[in-house]
Amino acid sequence: MTVDPAPLDIKFAQRFSTNLLSNIIYFVLNIFIGLALVPFFLESLGVAAYGLIPLATSLTGYVTIIIDAINSAVTRFLTVDLQRSDTNRAMETFNTAAFATLGVVLCLVPIAIVAAWYVPSIVSIGDESRMSVFLLFAMVFGSILIRAWSSNFMTVLFAHNRLDLRNYVNITNLVVQLILVVLLFFILGPSLPLVGLSYLIAAATALFVSVRFSHQVCPYLRLSRSHFVMARLREIGGVTGWISLSQLAYLLRYEVALIIVNIMFGEVAGAHYSLVLTWSVLLLGLAGLVTNTFTPMSYSYRARDDRIGLTKFTLFAMRCTGLAMALPIALLCVFSPQIMTIWVGPEYAELSPLAWIVLAPMIVRIQTSCTDPIFAAYLRVRTPALFSIAIGILNIALAMMFPVIFNNGMYGVAYAGSLILLMVGAFFLAYNAHVLHIPLWTFFRPIATGVSALILLASICTIYVWMVPVDSISMLVASCIMISIIYGLVVILRVLKEDERELIRSCLPAPIHKLIPL
Incomplete structure (x- = not known):
């Protein structure tokens, strides 16, 4: 047996x-x-x-x-x-x-x-x-x-x-x-x-x-x-098809911006735009180091049909991810002139406003990604795919219209992309709450935490730059390290709740979790 x-x-x-x-x-x-x-x-x-x-x-x-x-x-x-x-x-x-x-x-x-x-x-x-x-x-x-x-x-x-x-x-x-x-x-x-x-x-x-x-x-x-089993193939194939459609729609939402900038404003503008997009890709990669580890746990909650547990876990993941990612986003935005100067030359420091437009809304996208496993876990993949295609087409239209209407060049493409990003975030936050049969605004609460942390941190860093000249690599590195340490201590000691600190401690190796107080 x-x-x-x-x-x-x-x-x-x-x-x-x-x-x-x-x-x-x-x-x-x-x-x-x-x-x-x-x-x-x-x-x-x-x-x-x-x-x-x-x-x-x-x-x-x-x-x-x-x-x-x-x-x-x-x-x-x-x-x-x-x-x-x-x-x-x-x-x-x-x-x-x-x-x-x-x-x-x-x-x-x-x-x-x-x-x-x-x-x-x-x-x-x-x-x-x-x-x-x-x-x-x-x-x-x-x-x-x-x-x-x-x-x-x-x-x-x-x-x-x-x-x-x-x-x-x-x-x-x-x-x-x-x-x-x-x-x-x-x-x-x-x-x-x-x-x-x-x-x-x-x-x-x-x-x-x-x-x-x-x-x-x-x-x-x-x-x-x-x-x-052929019946199983039809079941898996249907889900795969809709998820593939969502992934292809991703290209319409994000990858198309650089192509539009090249077509409308030339290869020089495209090169400038690509520099800022490189930071965006790195931020997504950095966030993915953490958010990708959440997906198996989300599927595990679904297997047990534990909607309450999945909701609590997702809220925790969104809140911690938002607090963590607010730091690199704020540093990249505030210190973008210095970073551009060191990286590719002083003539590119003027791209700082573009960095703010492209990077600041990333906090919403990154936090929203913590909810992405929900609709897949419950096989509710058709509506997100259709929405993604529609919003991708709208993104192309707005990216081509904004520069003409507002006469702001490649910045119009960036504004269109950021607006679409926020719209996509709002939809998926509400839709995943709908899938779990909880109030539609449930997942918006941790977004407020991440956005507030970003605004506060960016404001403090801006004041710091006004008061302290950051004009060398050593000064830039020292400033980022100092700000990171202070911010980390404030988050651990004052922002995180006791149960959140305990859960984070349980996930870390013994030598490290002792550094996080109860």
């Missing part, structure tokens, strides 16, 4: 610090390796050949949208199945997703090969041979397809709240890419096909590691064709 395993315990508090640390390591490595490879490729391959590499790898971003959608859908179903000790249904979820994804990948292989073959006819390849460019794109496409299928095993890690192991898989992919491309260039000489080969081998290695980790975490989840 087979004994079903006990209900899944994701051990949120015990694993939070490990998950967060692994998120930070992956985040830093990703940035470091990305920055380090650019001059390496430029020096070894030349400018023209290098330009083909980001063109090939940029396509991974669009596939990532689909992969993230599959992960979100499968993780939701898998977490609920495991929480309810329904082993058979968990096997159906895992195998249905795995074999369906495998079928799609196999169908895409010939399409990817044909697409790679015609790339040299579509884009300018300079002095590179058609075969070299074909091999680069073919192997990069192959690495994308391998990573797409390996995402099935990553969902097992996510469902068990083993974000640390999930990050180790991603780190393996990055490190193997780096080591292989350097070794191959050193042994065989620089060439585009070797770049593609490094991506392909790295993806295969990451697949192997993800399979091992998946079996280690959940030994009874194995590939089995008999557990492929």
Whole structure:
């Protein structure tokens, strides 16, 4: 007789610090390796050949949208199945997703090969041979397809709240890419096909590691064709489709701004706008280090149908995230002239107003992201997807109208984006409250905390800049450290409630949690 395993315990508090640390390591490595490879490729391959590499790898971003959608859908179903000790249904979820994804990948292989073959006819390849460019794109496409299928095993890690192991898989992919491309260039000489080969081998290695980790975490989840269920595929596929639509709508809301600025105001304005957008992306990445760790817990509450617990947890996550992210947002806004001067030159200090317009509303977006798992957890994905498409189209219209109506150039595009951001935040805060059958204004309360912290901190920092000249790197660093320490102490000692401090302490390693008083 087979004994079903006990209900899944994701051990949120015990694993939070490990998950967060692994998120930070992956985040830093990703940035470091990305920055380090650019001059390496430029020096070894030349400018023209290098330009083909980001063109090939940029396509991974669009596939990532689909992969993230599959992960979100499968993780939701898998977490609920495991929480309810329904082993058979968990096997159906895992195998249905795995074999369906495998079928799609196999169908895409010939399409990817044909697409790679015609790339040299579509884009300018300079002095590179058609075969070299074909091999680069073919192997990069192959690495994308391998990573797409390996995402099935990553969902097992996510469902068990083993974000640390999930990050180790991603780190393996990055490190193997780096080591292989350097070794191959050193042994065989620089060439585009070797770049593609490094991506392909790295993806295969990451697949192997993800399979091992998946079996280690959940030994009874194995590939089995008999557990492929068409009805389950329709259920998962429907959710995946709507989430994919929401992810594509994200491009309409945020990625399109830079394109509009380039078209309407030229490449110089586009370059200026991209500098501020870089900070926006970094802020989202920084916030994601923490907010991504909340998703498994949200799904866990859904599995137990604990709406009250999910509401309390989400409010806590929003409040703490808002208080934490108010600090870097305020520092970037207030010290934007100094940061721009040090980073790219004094002539860019005049972009400070643009930084305020783009970055300040990010506090709302980041806090709202803490509620995002709710509608997916309850399979209420259609309305958010349709709203996202509609608001994305409105964003394009406003971004093109505001500069004409107000005659404020690229600042009009920024104002339009910030307005849309606030509208999206208001909708999702109210909609997720509706999903949980609680008052619509419930999730607006922690937003007020985050916004108030940002306004107060930015005001104090502005007064500080008026009184103290911040005109060097050392002075900028010292000022940021001093402000951060004072702000952190005030938040811990005066703003956080006793139960919030206790919960935060329980999530941190012993040497650190002693620093937070009860």
